[in-house]
Amino acid sequence: MSDESVSKRLKVMKKSDELLHYNNSKTNKEMKYFNFVGAEGDNAMIVRCYITSKFNTIEPGLSFRFQNLTTRGKNEFWATSKTIISYTSTVDVSPDIALPCLPEKMPPDGLNHSLQEALNSPEKSSIMGKIVKVSPIKYVRDGNLAVKSILLKDNSTVAKVCLFDKLAENEYAEGNNLQITAVYPKKYLGVDQLTATAVSKCQFLSDQNFPEMVEEDLQIFQNDEDFFNSVSDLQASIVTLTDILDIDIYDVCAKDACREKKMLKDKCPICGGKDKKNERNIRVTFLYSTESKQDERSTVFKNTLREIMKDNFNIESKSACLSALLEKLPIKFKCYITAKNSFYNISQL
Numbered sequence: 001m002s003d004e005s006v007s008k009r010l011k012v013m014k015k016s017d018e019l020l021h022y023n024n025s026k027t028n029k030e031m032k033y034f035n036f037v038g039a040e041g042d043n044a045m046i047v048r049c050y051i052t053s054k055f056n057t058i059e060p061g062l063s064f065r066f067q068n069l070t071t072r073g074k075n076e077f078w079a080t081s082k083t084i085i086s087y088t089s090t091v092d093v094s095p096d097i098a099l100p101c102l103p104e105k106m107p108p109d110g111l112n113h114s115l116q117e118a119l120n121s122p123e124k125s126s127i128m129g130k131i132v133k134v135s136p137i138k139y140v141r142d143g144n145l146a147v148k149s150i151l152l153k154d155n156s157t158v159a160k161v162c163l164f165d166k167l168a169e170n171e172y173a174e175g176n177n178l179q180i181t182a183v184y185p186k187k188y189l190g191v192d193q194l195t196a197t198a199v200s201k202c203q204f205l206s207d208q209n210f211p212e213m214v215e216e217d218l219q220i221f222q223n224d225e226d227f228f229n230s231v232s233d234l235q236a237s238i239v240t241l242t243d244i245l246d247i248d249i250y251d252v253c254a255k256d257a258c259r260e261k262k263m264l265k266d267k268c269p270i271c272g273g274k275d276k277k278n279e280r281n282i283r284v285t286f287l288y289s290t291e292s293k294q295d296e297r298s299t300v301f302k303n304t305l306r307e308i309m310k311d312n313f314n315i316e317s318k319s320a321c322l323s324a325l326l327e328k329l330p331i332k333f334k335c336y337i338t339a340k341n342s343f344y345n346i347s348q349l
């Protein structure tokens with residue numbers, strides 16, 4: 001963790017009820033401190049204050065300037081003997097700010113939250129919901145870690161929850177009600193989801209009523225490959241183009257009906273015409289990898305190549321095209337892969 005020093009003006013929102021302590025195992029000294037939640041505008045943070053003489057000064061409702069706070073995490077700071085604390089004029093705080101829990105008040109299973117609250121919470125949550133979809137089990141990290149995803153629905157929303165290890169190896173049935181403790185929010189491919197931790201527990205519930213699943217619930221997850229059942233399903237993949245096997249640039253027949261047919265000896269093999277288009281076409285055979293496969297082949301033509309290169313590509317000489325492409329490798333994007341290894345619905349990551 002970085003020891004970066006920062007200065008902040010904060011309004012104190014809440015603080016520990018009493019001084020807390022722990023034994024520093026290195027120095028065998030008892031360390032005393034208290035926590036408070038400070039806020040400015042939309043931002044709330046937890047500060048651990050080792051200056052115990054300030055325990056009665058730092059009161060909720062008052063604002064202070066803190067110089068030389070030590071950064072301990074994204075929204076966590078320490079006030080130490082280096083920190084200078086001074087009174088300051090009232091710091092404005094957004095009225096609908098979500099305040100974090102004081103660390104000593106955090107239940108080990110997390111706070112009881114609706115799925116939507118859990119997705120927005122910076123802290124761990126305990127959630128409940130009806131299972132609307134269960135993914136097949138997958139093994140990552142060279143087959144050592146089991147991963148399973150489920151969609152849970154409650155009155156607030158539908159959320160994807162990722163389970164690991166033993167929890168992933170459990171059987172889950174659609175329609176069952178489930179409680180999962182100690183989950184954190186995480187963003188994956190632009191979608192907010194929840195992820196279980198090593199201390200998470202799952203428990204089936206019998207006495208809960210959650211709304212029934214409707215088709216729309218699955219909409220934002222329909223391209224989520226975690227929920228596809230087999231590789232034969234058309235699935236959205238993250239493709240990485242790694243190598244170029246072959247490249248060709250060629251004249252095409254001018255007639256639209258011949259669909260960019262390659263001219264052979266200045267003649268269209270389909271219509272026999274000799275007129276060619278101004279712009280030539282390009283064919284590139286790539287080797288690519290996805291999360292599950294390596295060294296697959298895909299042949300890509302002009303339009304797909306433009307999508308992949310974000311239009312940033314001119315068809316010039318073969319060597320110029322080749323070096324322009326090689327310079328960009330590896331190229332990464334998201335798309336569907338057909339059974340014949342064609343890419344479509346290409347989107348940038």
Ligand SMILES: [Zn+2]
Nearest residue numbers: 253258268271
């Ligand atoms: Zn033709």
